[in-house]
Amino acid sequence: MSQLDTPVLELRNVTKTYSVKQGLFGKPKPLTAVNDVSIKLARGEVLGLVGESGCGKSTLAKILLGLEAPSSGQVLVDGQALGGQDRLALARRIQPIFQDPYSSLNPRKNIYDIIALPLRVHSIGNEVSRQKSVREILDIVGLPARVMNSYPSQMSGGQRQRVAIARALIMKPEIVICDEPTSALDVSVQSQILNLLNELRQEFGLTYLFISHNLAVIEHLATRVAVMYLGRIVEEASVESLFDAARHPYSDALLKSVLTPEPGLGIPDTHLGMTYPNPIAPPDGCHFHPRCPSAMDLCKSQRPTPLFDAAGRIECHLFSP
Amino acid sequence: MCQSKSCQDTPILSIDNLTIDIPTSAGTLHAVRGISLDLKRGETLCIVGESGSGKSLTSLALMGLLGKRIVPRADRMEFDGIELTTASARTMRKLRGARMAMIFQEPMTSLNPAYTIGDQLMEALTLHGGSSRKKARARAIELLEKVGITAAESRLSQYPHQLSGGLRQRVMIAMALMCEPELIIADEPTTALDVTIQAQILRLLADLQREMNMAMILITHDLGVVARVADKVAVMYAGELVETGPVKEIFAAPSHPYTRGLLRCIPLPGKTKRGSVLGTIPGIVPSLVGDVEGCTFRTRCEHAAPACRGPIPLHSSPEGTHSFRCIYKPGSLQAEAALSTGTSV
Numbered sequence A: 001m002s003q004l005d006t007p008v009l010e011l012r013n014v015t016k017t018y019s020v021k022q023g024l025f026g027k028p029k030p031l032t033a034v035n036d037v038s039i040k041l042a043r044g045e046v047l048g049l050v051g052e053s054g055c056g057k058s059t060l061a062k063i064l065l066g067l068e069a070p071s072s073g074q075v076l077v078d079g080q081a082l083g084g085q086d087r088l089a090l091a092r093r094i095q096p097i098f099q100d101p102y103s104s105l106n107p108r109k110n111i112y113d114i115i116a117l118p119l120r121v122h123s124i125g126n127e128v129s130r131q132k133s134v135r136e137i138l139d140i141v142g143l144p145a146r147v148m149n150s151y152p153s154q155m156s157g158g159q160r161q162r163v164a165i166a167r168a169l170i171m172k173p174e175i176v177i178c179d180e181p182t183s184a185l186d187v188s189v190q191s192q193i194l195n196l197l198n199e200l201r202q203e204f205g206l207t208y209l210f211i212s213h214n215l216a217v218i219e220h221l222a223t224r225v226a227v228m229y230l231g232r233i234v235e236e237a238s239v240e241s242l243f244d245a246a247r248h249p250y251s252d253a254l255l256k257s258v259l260t261p262e263p264g265l266g267i268p269d270t271h272l273g274m275t276y277p278n279p280i281a282p283p284d285g286c287h288f289h290p291r292c293p294s295a296m297d298l299c300k301s302q303r304p305t306p307l308f309d310a311a312g313r314i315e316c317h318l319f320s321p
Numbered sequence B: 001m002c003q004s005k006s007c008q009d010t011p012i013l014s015i016d017n018l019t020i021d022i023p024t025s026a027g028t029l030h031a032v033r034g035i036s037l038d039l040k041r042g043e044t045l046c047i048v049g050e051s052g053s054g055k056s057l058t059s060l061a062l063m064g065l066l067g068k069r070i071v072p073r074a075d076r077m078e079f080d081g082i083e084l085t086t087a088s089a090r091t092m093r094k095l096r097g098a099r100m101a102m103i104f105q106e107p108m109t110s111l112n113p114a115y116t117i118g119d120q121l122m123e124a125l126t127l128h129g130g131s132s133r134k135k136a137r138a139r140a141i142e143l144l145e146k147v148g149i150t151a152a153e154s155r156l157s158q159y160p161h162q163l164s165g166g167l168r169q170r171v172m173i174a175m176a177l178m179c180e181p182e183l184i185i186a187d188e189p190t191t192a193l194d195v196t197i198q199a200q201i202l203r204l205l206a207d208l209q210r211e212m213n214m215a216m217i218l219i220t221h222d223l224g225v226v227a228r229v230a231d232k233v234a235v236m237y238a239g240e241l242v243e244t245g246p247v248k249e250i251f252a253a254p255s256h257p258y259t260r261g262l263l264r265c266i267p268l269p270g271k272t273k274r275g276s277v278l279g280t281i282p283g284i285v286p287s288l289v290g291d292v293e294g295c296t297f298r299t300r301c302e303h304a305a306p307a308c309r310g311p312i313p314l315h316s317s318p319e320g321t322h323s324f325r326c327i328y329k330p331g332s333l334q335a336e337a338a339l340s341t342g343t344s345v
C-alpha cells in the first residue's frame, strides 16, 4: 500500500463493552456499545456517521479520540497502531468538536485562555507567539480579536461553537471528530458553522468524522456515510449512493423519516415498529429484525455477513455475499 | 388541513396584543411584545423562531404557568370564550387538567420524580375527569401503547428516572392526551428524539389531533416539521410575531426578511448543491432589556434602512390570513430576490 492509500485513520474490528448494573441490586451485565466496527478514513474525506441515539456513535468518537480504550480491536493512525503513539502526540493530530457549546467551554476561563490551552499543554511557543496564533485562529473562525477577553457566558451559542472550533484547530490537527456540532444551535447559526467547517476542510485539507442526527446536514457535508444500528455499522456507502439508493432497510427508514420543508407532503410512514431494542439484550440474528419491514425467518436466528462491493459495505440478508 | 365543519366555528383560541415584561436586575426585559393570533378547532399552528424569541413564554402565558413574578398583559386572550388574563388560579387549573394540555420542551421538569408513571398518567383523569381508577388505568395503557411504548402495563409502576429521554418524552405526550384536551401546546416535543421516532410521534400527534379535532400549537426550530405539520405558521423574532400565514404561502412566498433568511439557511435535499455555501443570517439577537423600538431585526437585516428604527407597518393580505411587519411593501423584496437569484418565488 502506498503512502497515499494508507487511511489516515482506521478502526479494525473495534468492540467496546461496558459493564452496566440494572437497578440497585442487579448483577452487572455487559453492554456492547460498539460491536466489531471497521472503518477507514482517507485524507480529506468527510465520513458522516448516523444512527439513533444510544447506537454507539459517541462511544466510537471517544475511542477515536483516545478517550476510551477499545475492549478489543485496533485503532490505526496513518497505519500505526494507536497504542504505540502517546496520548499527547495523538491529541495534536485528532481534535474534537462537541455538541454542546455551553458545557464544553470552561466558564471561568476567558476565551484567550480557552483557545491557548492546548498550546500550553503541549508547550508550544511562548506567550507572544501564542497570542499571535490565537489571533490568527480567531480570524479564521470569524471572531473579532476583542473576544479574547470575554467569557463564554457573554457569547451567543454560535460564537461559543466558533470558540470550540478555534480551540480544536489551534493545534493544526489532521482529523477533526465532530459530534453533533450544530444540533444545539439555531438554524440561522447552524448554516454559518457548516459553511465554516466546509471552508476549513478545503483550506487545510482536514479529514472529518461528522456525527449528526440531521440527515440533510450529513447529505450536505459528507463524502461518505456510515449507518450505525445497535453498535454495528450496517451500511457504508458514498453520500451519493446512500442518499440516492440506500440498501439497508434501516438506512431506507432513516431517509424516509427526513422531513424536507415541503408543505403538503404530510408525515411519512417509516413502516418501522417503535420498539427500541434493549442494548443489554440485543435481539438474536439481525439486531434490526424486530423493526424491519423486510425481515425474513432467517433474520431472527442468523446474523447477516457483511457484503463488500463497489458501492461500499452492507450487512443484511437481502444482500448476502 | 382541517375539513371538519366545526372548523368554521369561531376560534377556540384568540389572542390580541399579548405582552410579557419581565423585571430583571438590569431593567425590564420586553420578552414578548404585541402578539396576536387566532386558532380554530382542528387547526395546527406552528411557531418558529430563534431561541429566546419568546415561544415558550407565549405558551406558558396561555397555560397560566408563568408564575407569580411575571404577569402577562393582553387586550384579549380567550380560550373558548373564557378570558385567561383575568381567570382565577382555580379556573386555570381546571382548564389545564381537562381542556388544555401542554407537552414541555424538557420532560424532566414536568414529570414528578417521586411518583410512578402510572400515578402521574392517571392523576389527570381521576382528578379532573372524574373517572374510576380502573378506567384511567386502561386509558393510560392504551395511550402508552399508542405512543409506541412496549410492555406498557409494566411501565406504569416505573419512575421517571428509570426511563430514557426518548421514553420520557413519549410518556409526556401520552400524559397530555389523557384528558382528550381541546387545545394542545407542544413545545419542541420531538427535538430530542431520533428522526425515525420523530416521524412516528408527529404522525401519531397529527392522527390523534384529527381524531379528536384538537387545536394544536407546535413550537419547533425544525422547518421540515413546520412544513409537514402546520396549517398556519407564526414566525417569531426577538419577542415579536414578524410574519404569520398559511403554511403553503410562508414556504412559497415568505415575505419578512427574517423568514426569507431562515429558509435560505437550510440545505434542501435534492435542491441545494452538496457542499455549496449555505445562506446565513449574520449577527445576533439584540438585547430586549430597556427601550425596544423599531424593527429588532435591523441589526441583522440586509435590507435595513433608517426608517427601520421607527414604527413598522403591518401588511396584511386581502383575506387577512397572511401578514408581516416590515417597512417594505408585500412583494417588493420578492421581485428583487427573484432577479438576483434567478429563481422564481
Ligand SMILES: Nc1ncnc2c1ncn2[C@@H]1O[C@H](COP(=O)(O)OP(=O)(O)OP(=O)(O)O)[C@@H](O)[C@H]1O
Pocket: B022, B024, B029, B031, B049, B050, B051, B052, B053, B054, B055, B056, B057, B058, B105
Ligand atoms: N423566568 C424568566 N426570568 C427572566 N427571563 C426569562 C424567563 N423566562 C424566559 N426569559 C427570557 O425571555 C426570553 C424568551 O424566552 P423563551 O424561553 O420563551 O424563549 P424560546 O423561544 O422558547 O427559546 P428556546 O427555543 O431556547 O427555548 C429570553 O430572553 C429568556 O431568557
Ligand SMILES: Nc1ncnc2c1ncn2[C@@H]1O[C@H](COP(=O)(O)OP(=O)(O)O)[C@@H](O)[C@H]1O
Pocket: A018, A019, A020, A031, A032, A033, A051, A052, A053, A054, A055, A056, A057, A058, A059, A060, A279
Ligand atoms: N460510560 C458508560 N457506561 C455504561 N454505558 C455506557 C457508557 N457510555 C455509553 N454507554 C452506553 O453505550 C451505548 C452507546 O452510547 P453512545 O455512544 O453515547 O450513544 P450515541 O452517542 O449514539 O447517542 C448506549 O447504550 C449507552 O447507554
Ligand code: SF4
Pocket: A248, A249, A250, A286, A287, A288, A289, A290, A292, A293, A294, A295, A296, A299, A304, A315, A316, A317, A318
Ligand atoms: S437482515 Fe433481515 S431483518 Fe436485518 S435488515 Fe436485512 S432483511 Fe431486515
Ligand code: SF4
Pocket: B256, B257, B258, B295, B296, B297, B298, B299, B301, B302, B303, B304, B305, B308, B312, B325, B326, B327, B328
Ligand atoms: S423593517 Fe427594516 S430591518 Fe426590519 S425586516 Fe424590514 S427592512 Fe429589515
Ligand SMILES: [Mg+2]
Pocket: A057, A058
Ligand atoms: Mg451522542
Ligand SMILES: [Mg+2]
Pocket: B055, B056, B105, B187
Ligand atoms: Mg423554549
